[in-house]
Amino acid sequence: MTAHPLLPDLAAHAKATAHSLTPSCGSCAAVTLADRPDATVVRHAGTVAKAHPPDSTPAGLVPRLAVAARLPGLLLAPLTPEPADLHGRLVTCWPYGRPVDPADPDAAPWEAAATLLAGLHRTPVPAGLPAMRGPAKAARAVTRLRSTTGAPDTAATAVLRAWDTLPAWARAEAPQPAPGALCHGDFHLGQLVRHPAPDGPWLLIDVDDLGTGVPAWDLARPAAWYACGLLPPDEWSRFLTAYRAAGGTAVPVQGDPWPALDVPARALTAQTAARAITKAREEGRPLDEVEQCLVDACDRMVPVPPELTQASPK
Template sequence: MTVDVLTALAVKARGAAHAGCVCAHPDTVLADRQDGTVVRHGDTVAKAHAPGTDPGELASRLAVAAHPALTDTLLAPLRPTPVDLHGRLVTFWPYGTPVDPENPEAAPWEDAATLLARLHQAPAPDGLPPMRGPAKAARAIARLRAVGPHPAATPVLRAWSALPAWARAEASMPDASTLCHGDLHLGQLVRHPAATGPWLLIDVDDLGVGVPAWDLARPAAWYACGLLPPEEWTRFLIAYRHAGGPAVPAHGDPWPALDVAARALTVQTAALAIAKSAAEARPLDEVEQAVIDACDRMSGAPPELVHDFAK
């Protein structure tokens, strides 16, 4: 985002925080990516959504986050409708304290799982668009293909082609009724009120109806690739089941339910790793290579062995 637009976004954040008065709080850029720019002023956050965001779909997603029945699950927006900023839709939110990436031992896996289970059990309003998880995976593959020939791309594209059409966003999802987050990772949790309140889910850009297993797929894929310790995956899975989450059976092997989504998230992660390393003209790091190697192993593994593709 240009400096001028960043400045304008900061002005929007200050206006939402103080309704015209002046204060000494600094403006802080929390994120500046192609898919969204976020600026904080005091206890208020302004988010400029990705170019081309559908205003009707965003409004539907904001209404879900603002619904009183989900106050213990989703962070509610400060305003019910977005505003326009140089052609970008902007929404306003209270600031919450994020998960500390420097303290992985304190990662709130149980809280994340419980929040997901609550979300998945909440009634989805009529007219809510599909959750955008598969569409994001498809965009990651498009970024990979735009890189051009790359020695690491072959196993990733092979694993992608083996997925069912719905997981590649080429067909409707088999579940069109379950309320899903669409992009669950620990960066999507904050404490509100800041530092002292309960954990809540944020970022409704991908929220919608679809296959709830997609929301468990990233930690499942990390575990399968050897990037998430087994005890942390077990804590997450047990907490989700204990809270009544419908994405996996209450007992027994969860992997038949998680297989497709876990594979898709592994492919998405690998595709983005290659695209980013190519853009930065650097070799793949150890973690990125591990995910690509997992795609290679996945290609020859039967579905029921998805949780062994790190071996």
Template sequence: MTNSRLLAELTIQAKVKAHSAPSVCPCGAIRTLADRPDATVVRHAHTVAKAHAPDTAAADLTPRLTTATHLRGTLLSPLSPTPVALHGRLVTFWPYGTPVDPENPDAAPWEDAATLLARLHRTPTPTPLPPMRGPAKAALAVARLRAAGPHSATASVLRAWSTLPAWARAESPMPDTTTLCHGDLHLGQLVRHPVPDGPWLLIDVDDLGLGVAAWDLARPAAWFACGVLPPDEWSRFLTAYRTADGPAVPADGDPWPALDVPARALTVQTAARSIAKAVAADRALDEVEQAMVDACDRMGSAPSDLE
């Protein structure tokens, strides 16, 4: 759990940002939205404060924040493009947006997510950016798996990891470093702003950068391939992306030559994180987690034709 002193002071900072006189604030309690080693997020009224991962560099985060301020209508803009330091962590402030309702999967905004991605991928970079962090996050998940301790599925996931090309394992540069990418797309990365029912926007710029656009489609593609995402929802997402002229896949025909490597990488990443969490909690894998591990087992045992 994150340092309690950091959480307490982040709460104060959120109140200060929301009000000129936080001591007489009538808005009620702070809500903790996330409290993980890589991010602590709190909300007060319509202001959100986020403490980024300890290894986040200002030289990388600041241009990502600046990009978000330029891409209104696609990315949620921060309240300030300049992070502040708090207990050795960079902190940013954001307007609160209405998130996707996890209890109502039928209302998942697949078309909106795909359209926003296509728009992002077609947008020239307004400021120099570092590489998109998708492969680096996958490599971090595998590193955590190796450190988690013994599990019967670990070997299958590591075999699948070894079939991927070096760029997908963050061991060499990505083949495309010109396309603006989100880097960690899932439905938790969308909010409506202004609340409660404004247009959907992408959030979380920590992994934003230049790289392989297909990586942003890889998580739903992996879920579909593993039988976790229903075919009709995958079709809605892919069709909307193509309709919006997204460049990651061909306008028609088979999308999998473009999606195969990123989808395999996200499958490994998800399986690796699932096993590490299961080991830490001393529990069995759930049905979805097991489906990802089973897919890794198939990947590792099939002949590899990845380049």
């Protein structure tokens, strides 16, 4: 069977949208920004076209697009409020924004990111919005690891044991604790762009996992990296301090933030370690230093105390 030409057709879709908005943008070539099984992204001039994950549905994506359109100061607003269908994939178009430079970690916009997340978490949850998909995404990573483990493997065993210590909601086996907040669902520095490019304000992108849920999940990746020794303490402090100063609701205003962060941070550590092991297996290589650090963190995990299972700040 011949594969559908998603990438060239997505590029043509981006070009058509770009020229409909700015006829004078010329004959510039399309640039592929990402081409993964879960997302293909192409840029043509100032327009970016994204093919969403294959399991995306209009019922799940359209309400998320509507939220982005209503919160232009927090989320990048889509150019197309309704997704198109291209070879069975939902496709949306967005204005181009300049991403965080991965080669310049000292310029990471931790304060801006924290302020945006705090604003998102303070926003009333729109009616009809689906659940935040962070736990479901983590569960998929662990399921994939289970399917590729094969022979006994100490790294995989450590990750799966850590995963099994988590409460059911964090493994997507039960609803997330109420009351829920408006959450991004998959925050990391790659989810930020400056718009208008190149020097506009920072905005959050990628609404695929946006929804109602535990706001501490959005802080969990930097929290996990800090706990694993992969994020310097000063950067974690900048992020947490800015989040609290902006009125974020995921952690208490003062005092120890970890009772709220512990479960989500454990879940993100297990998710990231599961992905790392799966990728290393597929590439036929040993774990690198960072990947091994995540596995080691999983190996140190013990069952979550009952008082931490509800993930709400006190």
